[in-house]
Amino acid sequence: MTTRADPSEVAGDATDAAKAAPTPEATGAAGRRTGRIRPMPWWCNMTLRHRLLILLLSTTAVVLAFQGFFSTRVLSNQLAEVHDQEMRFAAESIRQLLDGQPDVRARASSGVPPVVDPGAQMVATLLEPDGGRTELISQRGFHPELPSYAEALRLADSGEVRTSADSALTRQYRVVALRLRSSPEVLVVTDPDSLRGTARTVVPLNVAFTGAGLLLLGVATVVVVRRELRPLETMARQAEAVASGDLGRRVELSRIGSEVGQLGVALNRSWEAVQAALQARDASERRLRRFVADASHELRTPLQSIRGYTDLYRHGALPDTAAVDRAVERIAGETRRMSRLVEQLLLLARYDSEQLPERVPVDLGVLVRESAADAAAVQPDRPFEVEVADGVQVRGDPDALSRLVANLLANVRQHTPVEAGCWVRLRGEGGTAVLTVTDAGPGVPPDALPHIFDRFYRADPARSRASGGTGLGLAIVDTVARAHGGEAVVDSRPGEGTTVTVRLPRARRTDVAVLGLPAPGKTERVEEAHLAEARGAT
Incomplete structure (x- = not known):
């Protein structure tokens, strides 16, 4: 006969099986709980000396790098500010000269060659509304790309000093513009950004000094750490000797106030406690062996005597009542002797164990x-x-x-x-x-x-x-x-x-x-x- 299963029962069994089956998350969690212990990171296996050295050098390097970076930025900004003030002062001097002496502008407009100062860095140019340009001061090998008249007006109105670059982006220079009071021309003064380059030359020096400082710091750290950790190495050797059974080893204390000295004091106290405990255990075992040996040795004779008399009585070897009485008296005497012996042994055992x-x-x-x-x-x-x-x-x-x-x-x-x-x-x-x-x-x-x-x-x-x-x-x-x-x-x-x-x-x-x-x-x-x-x- 064929029996059909109830669909509801089949569905219930499937649901129960699904509930009982472990989920991937549970399996993973269980695997993590029962899995092997993950190995420690590599830096945890390094010696304390190496970890201290790496930590100190890396921390110092980061601090010096930030210090060098910010000091270079501050120096660059300060030099740029000084440079800009000098450019503004030079531009103002040229404008006053042009406004006060019109013949200078006339001579420049009539084709007189511009002033060439071999030691100068800046270039001064007049920009006219129609796009014309008149060079007042030039520099050999330096021909900056000037702004247009409209850009120069905006720059003059803003009063800022702007950084520009040539078309090849190979050279940077600073640009300042001023309106002339007596004419619509705009005076444009440009100067190579040499002071910022001067600030950038400090970077290699910072790197060199930082490297030298880190080297000296590393050497000093190795020497100091090795000297300070030498007592710990001695303690480790002493601990190995104590673990090997040499309980008389102790740490020589030179600087008790330091952390290493306090550790040495604690180790000496712990070793003394261990030695005292082992000595007490050995003494207790010796007392026990001594008590057992003494008792077995001294009780053997009276027990043999009592056993002999009882064997005689049991085998009928005592002929009369008088012999039985003598045997009983001997047994009683040996019993009293054993009682005294046991009392004395217990007294000695009590005093040996210091149970006073x-x-x-x-x-x-x-x-x-x-x-x-x-x-x-x-x-x-x-x-x-x-x-x-x-x-x-x-x-x-x-x-x-x-x-x-x-x-x-x-x-x-x-x-x-x-x-x-x-x-x-x-x-x-x-x-x-x-x-x-x-x-x-x-x-x-x-x-x-x-x-x-x-x-x-x-x-x-x-x-x-x-x-x-x-x-x-x-x-x-x-x-x-x-x-x-x-x-x-x-x-x-x-x-x-x-x-x-x-x-x-x-x-x-x-x-x-x-x-x-x-x-x-x-x-x-x-x-x-x-x-x-x-x-x-x-």
């Missing part, structure tokens, strides 16, 4: 007394001697400073026998708080002293692990001291004991007064007997 808590004035003497009492409670048999000066305040994190003092005393406890004495002293030296912890232990070997503040460093690894040490105690002391603007140093000799000295900047008096802390006073000496209460509590 808000600092407040802290009475360091109170922290020293409390830590000494805690140490005496842990080891009642160890001789302690504490000397604390009153009013030694610092500004910092109380928890971190308390950990610093506790780690110093824990280092004595872990690395010296119990019978070795310990002396703790706190004093103020001007604007510095000085804390020293001295023990009578075996001392530190000389080869171990340079590494005493390294993380996880142990002069005697077996003994340190057996005593529960993590190798981070003195590293935390050094990190906390530096974070508070101070330092920690160690002095030790084998067989003579070890002294650790921590120096911290003291708090300002205004901070102390705000918190109402005691002012600096005398030193309080706490002997071994005064720690008996702490030992008895143990």
